[in-house]
Amino acid sequence: MDRTVIAYVIYLAVSIGLTVWVARTLSRNGRIFLADVLRGNEKLADAVNHLLVVGFYLVNLGFVALYLSDDGTIDDTRGIFEALSTKLGVVLLVLGVMHLGNVYVLNRIRRRGVMEREQRPPVGPQEWIAPTAGA
Numbered sequence: 001m002d003r004t005v006i007a008y009v010i011y012l013a014v015s016i017g018l019t020v021w022v023a024r025t026l027s028r029n030g031r032i033f034l035a036d037v038l039r040g041n042e043k044l045a046d047a048v049n050h051l052l053v054v055g056f057y058l059v060n061l062g063f064v065a066l067y068l069s070d071d072g073t074i075d076d077t078r079g080i081f082e083a084l085s086t087k088l089g090v091v092l093l094v095l096g097v098m099h100l101g102n103v104y105v106l107n108r109i110r111r112r113g114v115m116e117r118e119q120r121p122p123v124g125p126q127e128w129i130a131p132t133a134g135a
Helices: 003-037 042-066 077-117
Strands: none
Touching (some): 003 042, 042 077
């Protein structure tokens, strides 16, 4: 079997495995965060969480597939390791950037929601005044 094909098989197996693991971890732990962001609406949190996971899979697996091709042939075992380290390193960086982007956006949404919930007038109303006829 050609060494390039071996590198492709290993790359796909590890990349898909990492993508599934990260997506499951983010889904499991992100659900609680989403429920807080969406003010306890569990059904909406589950729906948004599922949509985020689907989008995560589409983007990352699409990137893995696009990044599969190589411009050269691999001549020896050392070349397999070099090609895999480069490809997997880039995939890991993309996974990390996607994760940080999701957390940043959700944190901004959460912060805005917390500010809206905590807005209270500085002094509570003390009495009610009827409107005048001339106003």
